[in-house]
Amino acid sequence: MSGKKVMLTIQGEKKEYPAGTSFLRIAQDYSDAYQDDIVLVLYNRRLRELNKCADGDGTVEFLTTADKTGKKAYRRSVTLLMQKAVYNLWGKGNISVRVKYSIGQGNYCELVKWENDTEEVVKVSGTEINKLKNEMYQMVVSDIEIHKESINTDDAVTLFHDLGMTDKEKLFRYRRSSRVNIYELDHYMDYFYGEMAPSTDYVHVFELHTLPEAIVMLLPNKDDPA
DSSP states (O other): OOSOEEEEEETTEEEEEETTEEHHHHHHTTGGGOSSOEEEEEETTEEEETTSEEOSSEEEEEEETTSHHHHHHHHHHHHHHHHHHHHHHHGGGTEEEEEEEEOSSEEEEEEEEEETTEEEEEOOOHHHHHHHHHHHHHHHHHTOBEEEEEEEHHHHHHHHHHTTOHHHHHHHHTOOSSEEEEEEETTEEEOOSSOOOSBGGGOOOOEEEEETTEEEEEOOBTTBOO
């Protein structure tokens, strides 16, 4: 970080920070003023993740888990957390999680096993659900950074082929742009369209319930994100 300073207008007041200060660091100065967690910012009216930095003068507005955009970032982030937990527990058995659709304040998910280019939906027991919850909470308390990386589209095709994510492999084979944003959590990578929370510590409110061949992941109440 150089000796250059930037002047930011925050909540109607001007405050000076060293150029290159992360929005995460800036948000810490204002977190007590918000009932809910700050997860994103608007920097000069452009949406930015907290791991990005302020490199020039401008305005900063905070978005929390109570805001519509913040809720979406929370949903994406806890989904990545779940995917990583499933990979840790059962990835060696070619089992991954697939989010089929949103259901109210949650996601309807399946565990899918791939073998010889065929898929099989795996039944989930109560014991396995508890293992999955414990694995997710262990990562929450470890406060692991969620990192965004821009990679070549051809590399993305190779990545998802190696991970057995055939739907995303096909998606990027026909993508016209040369680069794509990939999110990484403790060496696990996946593609998400939209912004994320800065780390696993931010996605500590969730619940899992089992159905005969599915998992329902419940997310925070829209009127009470905590």
